[in-house]
Amino acid sequence: MAIPLANAAPESVSGFKRGTLFFKPNLPRNRFNVLFNSIAGVFATTAVLPLFLVLAYVLFKGGSLLRPDLFTQLPPAPGLSGGGIGNAILGTLLVTLLASLIAIPVGVGGGIYLAEYSRKGWFAQFVRFGNDVLAGVPSIISGVFVYGAIVATRIFFNQSYSALAGGIALAVLMLPTVIKTTDEGLRLVSNDLRLGAYGVGASRFVTITRITLPAALTPIATGMVLAIARAAGETAPLIFTALFSPFWPEGVFNPIATMSVLIFNFAIMPYDAQNQLAWAASFVLVIMILLANLLARRLAARTKT
Amino acid sequence: MTFTPPARDDQNLSPSSGVICMSLQNVSISYGSFEAVKNVFLDIPHGKVTAFIGPSGCGKSTVLRALNRMNDLIPGCSLKGRVIFDGHDLYDQRVDPVEVRRRIGMVFQKPNPFPKSIYENIAFGARINGYRGDMDELVERSLRKAAVWDECKDKLRESGFSLSGGQQQRLCIARAIATEPEVILMDEPCSALDPISTLKIEETMHELKKNYTIIIVTHNMQQAVRVADMTAFYNAEAVEGGSGKVGYLVEFAPTEKIFNAPAEQSTMDYVSGRFG
Amino acid sequence: MTGPNKAEAFTLRRRPAFEKLIDNGFRQSTILMAAMVAFVLLAIFATVFLGAREAIGTFGLKFLTTSAWDPVNERYGAFTAIYGTLVSSLLALLLAVPLGIGTAIFITEDLLPSRLRDLIGMMVELLAAIPSVVLGLWAIFVMEPAIRPALGFLHNTLGWLPFFSTVPQGPGMAPAILILVVMILPIITAISRDALNQVPIELRQGAYGIGTTRWGAIFNIILPAAISAITGGVMLALGRAMGETMAVTMIIGNALNFNLSLLAPGNTISSMLANQFGEADGIQVSALMYAALILMLLTFAVNILAQWVVRRLSLRY
Numbered sequence: 001m002a003i004p005l006a007n008a009a010p011e012s013v014s015g016f017k018r019g020t021l022f023f024k025p026n027l028p029r030n031r032f033n034v035l036f037n038s039i040a041g042v043f044a045t046t047a048v049l050p051l052f053l054v055l056a057y058v059l060f061k062g063g064s065l066l067r068p069d070l071f072t073q074l075p076p077a078p079g080l081s082g083g084g085i086g087n088a089i090l091g092t093l094l095v096t097l098l099a100s101l102i103a104i105p106v107g108v109g110g111g112i113y114l115a116e117y118s119r120k121g122w123f124a125q126f127v128r129f130g131n132d133v134l135a136g137v138p139s140i141i142s143g144v145f146v147y148g149a150i151v152a153t154r155i156f157f158n159q160s161y162s163a164l165a166g167g168i169a170l171a172v173l174m175l176p177t178v179i180k181t182t183d184e185g186l187r188l189v190s191n192d193l194r195l196g197a198y199g200v201g202a203s204r205f206v207t208i209t210r211i212t213l214p215a216a217l218t219p220i221a222t223g224m225v226l227a228i229a230r231a232a233g234e235t236a237p238l239i240f241t242a243l244f245s246p247f248w249p250e251g252v253f254n255p256i257a258t259m260s261v262l263i264f265n266f267a268i269m270p271y272d273a274q275n276q277l278a279w280a281a282s283f284v285l286v287i288m289i290l291l292a293n294l295l296a297r298r299l300a301a302r303t304k305t
Numbered sequence: 306m307t308f309t310p311p312a313r314d315d316q317n318l319s320p321s322s323g324v325i326c327m328s329l330q331n332v333s334i335s336y337g338s339f340e341a342v343k344n345v346f347l348d349i350p351h352g353k354v355t356a357f358i359g360p361s362g363c364g365k366s367t368v369l370r371a372l373n374r375m376n377d378l379i380p381g382c383s384l385k386g387r388v389i390f391d392g393h394d395l396y397d398q399r400v401d402p403v404e405v406r407r408r409i410g411m412v413f414q415k416p417n418p419f420p421k422s423i424y425e426n427i428a429f430g431a432r433i434n435g436y437r438g439d440m441d442e443l444v445e446r447s448l449r450k451a452a453v454w455d456e457c458k459d460k461l462r463e464s465g466f467s468l469s470g471g472q473q474q475r476l477c478i479a480r481a482i483a484t485e486p487e488v489i490l491m492d493e494p495c496s497a498l499d500p501i502s503t504l505k506i507e508e509t510m511h512e513l514k515k516n517y518t519i520i521i522v523t524h525n526m527q528q529a530v531r532v533a534d535m536t537a538f539y540n541a542e543a544v545e546g547g548s549g550k551v552g553y554l555v556e557f558a559p560t561e562k563i564f565n566a567p568a569e570q571s572t573m574d575y576v577s578g579r580f581g
Numbered sequence: 582m583t584g585p586n587k588a589e590a591f592t593l594r595r596r597p598a599f600e601k602l603i604d605n606g607f608r609q610s611t612i613l614m615a616a617m618v619a620f621v622l623l624a625i626f627a628t629v630f631l632g633a634r635e636a637i638g639t640f641g642l643k644f645l646t647t648s649a650w651d652p653v654n655e656r657y658g659a660f661t662a663i664y665g666t667l668v669s670s671l672l673a674l675l676l677a678v679p680l681g682i683g684t685a686i687f688i689t690e691d692l693l694p695s696r697l698r699d700l701i702g703m704m705v706e707l708l709a710a711i712p713s714v715v716l717g718l719w720a721i722f723v724m725e726p727a728i729r730p731a732l733g734f735l736h737n738t739l740g741w742l743p744f745f746s747t748v749p750q751g752p753g754m755a756p757a758i759l760i761l762v763v764m765i766l767p768i769i770t771a772i773s774r775d776a777l778n779q780v781p782i783e784l785r786q787g788a789y790g791i792g793t794t795r796w797g798a799i800f801n802i803i804l805p806a807a808i809s810a811i812t813g814g815v816m817l818a819l820g821r822a823m824g825e826t827m828a829v830t831m832i833i834g835n836a837l838n839f840n841l842s843l844l845a846p847g848n849t850i851s852s853m854l855a856n857q858f859g860e861a862d863g864i865q866v867s868a869l870m871y872a873a874l875i876l877m878l879l880t881f882a883v884n885i886l887a888q889w890v891v892r893r894l895s896l897r898y
Contacts, residue, residue, distance in 0.1 A: 023401035043683030109614030136884035138824020233712025407792030417783035430791035
């Protein structure tokens with residue numbers, strides 16, 4: 001086996017410089033690489049840093065204020081200390097529930113229409129386009145809309161600010177997300193499944209409610225959880241719809257306290273007790289939202305396997 | 306598990322047939338814990354066309370991609386053994402994979418022109434390889450060598466996507482030869498093409514082998530017969546106790562011998578169409 | 582078959598009328614719900630436009646160019662807020678785009694083990710889930726005091742520029758821009774990451790196959806292939822930044838007077854709405870509605886442009 005290995009470069013090398021195969025860290029291209037590797041690393045660190053800082057402050061500052069009173073008591077009057085955010089926790093749950101009760105049926109219905117019934121007609125295109133536009137409407141605008149349409153007109157039993165108005169404002173924000181996740185979730189369902197159901201004589205209604213919707217349940221549920229979590233943290237649509245209340249919730253037709261509005265109001269007050277409660281409310285809100293996100297991740301992971 | 310060393314026909318690899326370009330010495334490649342191909346010994350001759358054939362899953366593409374370290378891009382892929390090129394082990398710690406790929410070019414299964422003009426598709430590679438010469442001339446020369454100049458010469462500024470599939474693939478060959486590599490790896494370059502484009506690319510290969518060492522993976526045995534001087538036959542066998550299969554090199558010899566008088570029975574079965 | 586007659590086992594074979602009714606009714610009701618989107622959208626436009634009509638009649642287009650906001654004499658101009666909206670969102674974008682795209686590259690290209698990449702990706706997504714009002718709280722009590730020395734340094738060295746001509750004294754445009762960066766970074770990162778992941782593997786292999794380095798491939802092949810989707814994401818982030826309310830409201834200072842300095846308090850349309858809507862009456866409500874209409878049109882234009890960009894610039898791979 002005295003076969004020589006080719007060492008010489010072929011004769012046709014013209015205009016190209018050939019070095020050894022070894023890595024040369026001093027080449028401009030390798031220096032360029034090192035430079036940009038570090039720039040990207042610094043950028044990624046900068047992007048993640050705020051999350052760490054925000055979470056750390058909310059967990060430490062808010063967590064240290066955690067005590068049973070927080071959940072059972074009303075906020076103190078300005079200047080006094082102690083108290084809790086019980087009414088705001090209850091209020092956030094109530095307003096988010098109202099919003100979900102409105103947005104989820106309507107949004108799932110609209111999503112079913114887009115995925116299952118619509119053809120390429122103008123109406124479906126208009127709904128899709130409108131949904132994208134609605135998704136881009138700033139959250140404060142939804143508050144302005146509900147203020148103009150419901151609060152100012154006193155449409156509900158001559159009540160102006162109310163928990164229901166806040167719920168509607170949040171529902172307007174949730175609606176595009178719910179429609180989109182339902183539409184996309186249903187589109188993931190294989191068409192063979194539908195044809196199979198039609199093949200045994202099932203009607204459209206039965207096919208959708210018994211076959212396609214259950215098959216798309218996890219992606220849709222994931223989207224719903226995220227939409228609800230997002231709505232629970234929204235503030236701008238609530239400031240002048242649900243307003244705020246220092247008292248326990250008094251039904252859906254009266255102003256109501258929510259954690260997000262409480263954080264806003266108490267953060268800009270010059271009193272330490274109120275500032276502390278804002279941190280505590282942030283803690284509760286962030287924990288709720290992070291748990292919801294983890295739940296959504298669990299759901300999404302289940303779809304993949 | 307029985308391991309038969311690959312049959313090597315030293316008489317036919319006589320020194321008169323040229324020098325060795327690349328030498329694989331006991332190469333095994335795994336993806337994570339899954340072993341894809343094992344114990345490959347192979348000396349690829351310089352200035353010839355070498356074909357890798359075998360049933361799917363036998364690791365022929367995996368071995369090909371190991372030759373210019375394209376497998377580095379696949380997470381979890383690792384190689385044992387040595388791949389000698391130009392006096393160095395390509396998997397030596399000190400070797401720069403970028404440098405390796407500049408000297409060992411590659412044409413892929415699916416045509417993959419860059420989202421740039423036809424001219425830029427060629428010039429880009431040359432420029433990053435530090436080409437200092439007449440770029441127009443290089444573009445024309447490369448396109449001519451890849452037998453696609455006539456179709457392209459009037460639309461060099463148009464996107465590479467404006468060409469047909471076969472033309473795109475020849476553009477990719479032109480792109481590979483524009484950087485003047487010493488070896489060109491081709492991974493089933495015709496599998497996505499129609500018969501006429503395939504024929505044109507085979508003609509291109511005949512032209513190219515005057516200047517380059519070409520290694521081609523193909524699942525089309527006629528193609529191997531038409532273009533290759535040497536042929537390596539790979540096969541796969543079930544791993545005992547496992548669910549997957551592991552590939553290995555069965556036989557490496559001149560193409561004529563592989564197809565007419567192979568040393569191994571399994572090669573005979575494959576080339577006569579009895580399996581695979 | 583135990584039954585005497587096959588036909589009797591399938592009594593439902595002829596669909597009863599009420600089943601058809603359900604089937605049809607269900608279809609109609611989904612159409613109705615889909616139409617709700619259009620209805621809500623039109624209702625928003627109508628409500629805001631009708632509410633703004635009085636102010637549009639009174640102030641006309643001068644509303645856009647004057648900066649007086651005087652409830653006592655009932656003279657209103659939204660220039661300060663419009664300027665603040667545009668400047669804060671554009672400057673935030675300027676800072677967030679390189680950070681976001683850089684992060685996306687960092688977690689899509691093979692710079693890190695995949696575990697670590699997924700972890701960073703998840704953390705950026707969680708950042709998007711933190712409510713705006715919580716970020717505002719953090720900005721007031723943590724971020725603003727922490728960066729004030731740096732802003733002071735900026736004033737001391739570049740104070741001769743009108744943009745840094747005031748002494749930073751707490752809330753202002755600069756901290757608002759920084760908190761906006763934190764808020765839109767996740768959007769840009771997530772969309773850029775998806776866009777980069779969608780660049781076909783063949784294109785990457787092609788680039789590496791002719792011997793490009795990692796960053797050669799990124800700058801010359803991968804980024805150009807992903808640019809349309811990334812641009813769309815950046816526009817979407819711009820729309821979000823212009824409409825973002827709470828965190829900005831809490832930290833921008835809500836000034837009624839125009840000031841060119843980024844270190845001085847400023848205002849945006851959305852923070853003006855958040856601050857004044859609850860207590861406004863008379864023509865002030867109408868003026869706020871007018872401002873809301875402008876904000877809607879701005880975000881609408883940006884979002885339409887984003888969709889157009891994605892369609893127009895998209896390359897075939």
